[in-house]
Amino acid sequence: MIKTTKRAGFIECVITLFALSCVSVQANETVATEKLTIKSSVSAEFPDGVHFKYLTFLADELDMELAITHMTYNRRITSLRSGVIDIMTGLRSTFPENGDFVYLQPSYTSTSNAYFIRNDQRTRLFTIRDLDGKTIAITAIDKPYISALEKLGAKVVVILSLEQKIKLLQRKRIDAFEHVQSSGLSEIAKKGLSEQIIVAPYKTASVNHFHFALSTGSELMSRKSEIEAIIARAVEMGTFAKIRAEHYKNGNNAKK
Numbered sequence: 001m002i003k004t005t006k007r008a009g010f011i012e013c014v015i016t017l018f019a020l021s022c023v024s025v026q027a028n029e030t031v032a033t034e035k036l037t038i039k040s041s042v043s044a045e046f047p048d049g050v051h052f053k054y055l056t057f058l059a060d061e062l063d064m065e066l067a068i069t070h071m072t073y074n075r076r077i078t079s080l081r082s083g084v085i086d087i088m089t090g091l092r093s094t095f096p097e098n099g100d101f102v103y104l105q106p107s108y109t110s111t112s113n114a115y116f117i118r119n120d121q122r123t124r125l126f127t128i129r130d131l132d133g134k135t136i137a138i139t140a141i142d143k144p145y146i147s148a149l150e151k152l153g154a155k156v157v158v159i160l161s162l163e164q165k166i167k168l169l170q171r172k173r174i175d176a177f178e179h180v181q182s183s184g185l186s187e188i189a190k191k192g193l194s195e196q197i198i199v200a201p202y203k204t205a206s207v208n209h210f211h212f213a214l215s216t217g218s219e220l221m222s223r224k225s226e227i228e229a230i231i232a233r234a235v236e237m238g239t240f241a242k243i244r245a246e247h248y249k250n251g252n253n254a255k256k
Contacts, residue, residue: 037065038220039086041079044070045161050183050247051089054108054240058087058212061230062223072160074141083217091213094142101216104228107209108240114181115200116188118169125176125200128152137165137177162187169197176200180208186248 038059042051047070059066071079073090080088081100093103115136117125124130132153138145139159146156157174159165162184165177170193181199188197212231214220220227234240 035063035065037067038062039067039069039084040088041069041071041076041085043073043161045163050244053243053247054089054212055087057234057239057243058227058230061234062227073139074158074160077140080213080215083215086215086218086220088213089210091211092140092142092208093211094144099216101213102224104212104214104224104231106232106235107211108231108235109244110207110209111180111182112207113178113204114184115176115178115202115204116165116169116184116197117176117200118172119196119198121175122198122201125202127202130202134175135173137168137174139165139179166191166193166197178204182248
């Protein structure tokens, strides 16, 4: 009887150890397959816009999850500098890094901006001199650009979204707003305002080079070279251009 009890106890012990081993293996497999997460942000105005699609592509290439929060453009820059988010897209190379973030090379796209005006004011913005006395809305707090406009006599206001720019122009609170031409025209057409709001005859000479930017406080800094290689390869293969073209083709609007 005693031998039977010992044997039963031994068998129970073996079963218990086997069960614990299985749990341990399953836990290790879970840890091994759990993906790391990239923290980023896009505009609440365009939650599934072209910026979101660029970030999704990059996360997939890095085999990482993507956690998105919605912020205004200027708040995104602040969050990038403070390390609240790891990476940002849509950043023009005019912003100083100041050690808080780095531009990832090369730029993934280049676009032209335009001034948008009311159709009934189309004769009022033909040359650069016509900016004198005009109230111009822009999206980002770009101090060098604001200073240049103010030297030309323009009054500059920073407006957080394309939606607000359009409303203010309709209400005659501003004389013009600046935006990426392609996305501005797309949104205006979507709203059925193509006859009321047009591109001004005066064309800006600037071409914007847009980059991904990486917070220097992010753990992804250790993969900076890898990320830049992914971006360079995607630029060479036209991947970002295809993502953007497909986005517009499907009738979407896109934030610059």
